[in-house]
Amino acid sequence: MNSQSSELTALMHEIGQKAKAAAARLALAPRAQKDAALMAAAKALRAREAAILEANALDMAKGREKGLSVAMLDRLELTPERVEAMARGLEDVAKLDDPIGKELASWDRPNGLKIKRVSVPLGVIGIIYESRPNVTADAGSLCLKAGNAAILRGGSDSFHSSGEILLALQDGLREAGLPEASIQRVPTTDRAAVGLMLRMDEAIDVVVPRGGRGLIERIREEARMPVFSHLDGLCHTYVDAAADLEQAQAVVLNAKMRRTGICGATETLLVHQDVAGALLPGLSAALNERGCELRADERAGALMAGAAAAKAEDWDTEYLDAILSVKVVDSAQEAIDHINRHGSHHTEAVLSQDDAVLTQFANEVDAGIIMLNASTQFADGGEFGMGAEIGISTGKMHARGPVGTEQLTSYKYVVTGAGHTRP
Numbered sequence: 001m002n003s004q005s006s007e008l009t010a011l012m013h014e015i016g017q018k019a020k021a022a023a024a025r026l027a028l029a030p031r032a033q034k035d036a037a038l039m040a041a042a043k044a045l046r047a048r049e050a051a052i053l054e055a056n057a058l059d060m061a062k063g064r065e066k067g068l069s070v071a072m073l074d075r076l077e078l079t080p081e082r083v084e085a086m087a088r089g090l091e092d093v094a095k096l097d098d099p100i101g102k103e104l105a106s107w108d109r110p111n112g113l114k115i116k117r118v119s120v121p122l123g124v125i126g127i128i129y130e131s132r133p134n135v136t137a138d139a140g141s142l143c144l145k146a147g148n149a150a151i152l153r154g155g156s157d158s159f160h161s162s163g164e165i166l167l168a169l170q171d172g173l174r175e176a177g178l179p180e181a182s183i184q185r186v187p188t189t190d191r192a193a194v195g196l197m198l199r200m201d202e203a204i205d206v207v208v209p210r211g212g213r214g215l216i217e218r219i220r221e222e223a224r225m226p227v228f229s230h231l232d233g234l235c236h237t238y239v240d241a242a243a244d245l246e247q248a249q250a251v252v253l254n255a256k257m258r259r260t261g262i263c264g265a266t267e268t269l270l271v272h273q274d275v276a277g278a279l280l281p282g283l284s285a286a287l288n289e290r291g292c293e294l295r296a297d298e299r300a301g302a303l304m305a306g307a308a309a310a311k312a313e314d315w316d317t318e319y320l321d322a323i324l325s326v327k328v329v330d331s332a333q334e335a336i337d338h339i340n341r342h343g344s345h346h347t348e349a350v351l352s353q354d355d356a357v358l359t360q361f362a363n364e365v366d367a368g369i370i371m372l373n374a375s376t377q378f379a380d381g382g383e384f385g386m387g388a389e390i391g392i393s394t395g396k397m398h399a400r401g402p403v404g405t406e407q408l409t410s411y412k413y414v415v416t417g418a419g420h421t422r423p
Contacts, residue, residue: 016203018181023149031098038094041172055160071261121147123205130211133161138388146408156189229395232344233263240352241274264379299328347379368401
């Protein structure tokens, strides 16, 4: 081991030990103290706005030099409005109920033992993410509210922005009398740090990845601790034969084009054959006007001006860009089968006025989030009233869908006896 790797190993070990010590204190911190830290951090974010935007301008300039796409630059960019949204997000998390110490269930046994199941923090949570600097505030605040210490490892693209946001979070911790190590960041862009994090099972209790397929697959393969899985956001919108077509056009445009670089953006549109002729010509014109590239199957392409022929891989691609694949289907069942075969179990939407179709879609589609007559862009913990989210879990163990404060807890059993001995 050379001196540089030895120093990085020592640094990561120190971060892990500080996080464990902080987690022990956070687990016992009363709600008022955690909320005070969040409110003070929100105030600090606003006070540091100029420094945050200056750091973000540096990240944006480097992103342009690097050749990041328009959608990726949009994920990276901070504006005064987005800084304010982060601050409000912290305040929203502070207003949530404390998820720790809740009695989840209780019962008495015939022998007189009284058993309670009580919520507790997970401990230390590692969050590994790429270009979105707001994840620093979202992840840090949610972990804190749920009594967990956080070790953040953001991507190199948002390195300077995330650093300034972290300072605001730590301002809040200090003001509330909580350890700064409650929220730490790996202070290097060296990719070797990720590998070290994934082997720190003695310090990190669970890891939450947010990023592209390559990052997620690496974490799944290398992590020694549990992973809250989030793979692609390959989301679909299905327009049924019984859809309100005026509503459908508005929802599809929003689902695809509101922000194309987020994981809740629709990537594939499925349209029932009975309404394809009425919907697709006007919809394609509206999408073309907004700069969206269309890739369609044969039936859809015949109705959509300027659409290129879709290739097999288009049905399995998360574009994160102004690109939409379109397919005409014969039935709701064909749409459901297509989604279950090609989707990523993230967010799927159906537009229909037929309650039977809505029920069938909700029951049969395998995804963390099902949208009935609503845009897939609502796939967000903040929109769900969670204050914020660390990510959308597409796995089925422990957490599924938006990961908020309640999903960042575990539980323990408290058993009360009166000198009981087991025969």
